[in-house]
Amino acid sequence: MTLSPEEEQARDIGLIARMTKRDAEAFAAFYDLHASAVYSLLCRLLGNSTEAEDALQETFWQIWRETERYDPSRGSPMAWLIQIARSRGIERRKRLHLALRRDAGAFDEIQDQLHTKETTDRLENEQDIKAVKKALDGIPNEQRDLLILAFFDGLTHQEIADRLETPLGTVKTRIRLGVQKLQDLFCDKA
Numbered sequence: 804m805t806l807s808p809e810e811e812q813a814r815d816i817g818l819i820a821r822m823t824k825r826d827a828e829a830f831a832a833f834y835d836l837h838a839s840a841v842y843s844l845l846c847r848l849l850g851n852s853t854e855a856e857d858a859l860q861e862t863f864w865q866i867w868r869e870t871e872r873y874d875p876s877r878g879s880p881m882a883w884l885i886q887i888a889r890s891r892g893i894e895r896r897k898r899l900h901l902a903l904r905r906d907a908g909a910f911d912e913i914q915d916q917l918h919t920k921e922t923t924d925r926l927e928n929e930q931d932i933k934a935v936k937k938a939l940d941g942i943p944n945e946q947r948d949l950l951i952l953a954f955f956d957g958l959t960h961q962e963i964a965d966r967l968e969t970p971l972g973t974v975k976t977r978i979r980l981g982v983q984k985l986q987d988l989f990c991d992k993a
Contacts, residue, residue, distance in 0.1 A: 815880035822870040834863055837881065841888045848892040849899075853964075853971055858895045862888040938985055946981030953978055 806814065815836070821829035841862060845855035865887055873883050939947050952958045952966070960978065964971040 812879050812881075816875055819870055819873050819880055822867065830863075830867055833866070837884055838863070841884060844885065844888055845892045848889070849896055851961075851971070854895055854899065855892075857972075858888070858891045861891045861895070865891065942981050942984045946977045946984065949974060949977045950981045950985070 815833065818829045818833045818836075822833065838859060842855055842859050845858045845862075846852060849855050849858060862884070866884065873880065877883070878886075939950070942950075949963060952963050953960070958966070960974050961971060963969070964974045967974070
């Protein structure tokens with residue numbers, strides 16, 4: 804049975820009223836009704852299914868926490884939901900952009916350090932080559948392997964995530980932790 808737009812809105816308002824009383828079944832029904840449309844919007848906004856899934860979770864988590872903030876006089880439940888999803892998507896896109904810029908900056912800094920004459924001269928020294936290998940061996944395999952893929956094989960974080968079938972956030976975290984451990988190892992020796 805197909806509902807009219809007015810009936811859909813009345814149904815959603817009823818679900819939201821139940822959700823304010825912490826009715827998990829009402830929340831599940833609201834999610835089932837609207838998750839695919841919200842997910843599609845977030846995919847278009849973020850251009851990445853993994854990020855869209857995370858933003859979808861954040862959206863519905865916010866809906867659950869702030870259900871009592873819904874005001875029917877300000878718009879339909881769907882408009883409210885879309886506004887929250889859009890805000891979560893834009894926030895996530897900004898965080899991703901900042902993280903990419905930060906990671907690109909760290910990569911550029913490491914590249915610059917690797918290509919300085921002093922560093923090149925030092926790495927030509929067999930002892931220093933052994934020190935780099937030992938440092939890489941001193942960090943967990945999951946971090947070392949990702950560092951090698953990123954900095955020596957030149958793969959992007961997304962390419963690594965795709966190749967290893969690992970969430971993008973996990974790849975970024977492991978690379979960041981690996982770089983920090985290498986910096987700590989070399990800063991202690993400097």
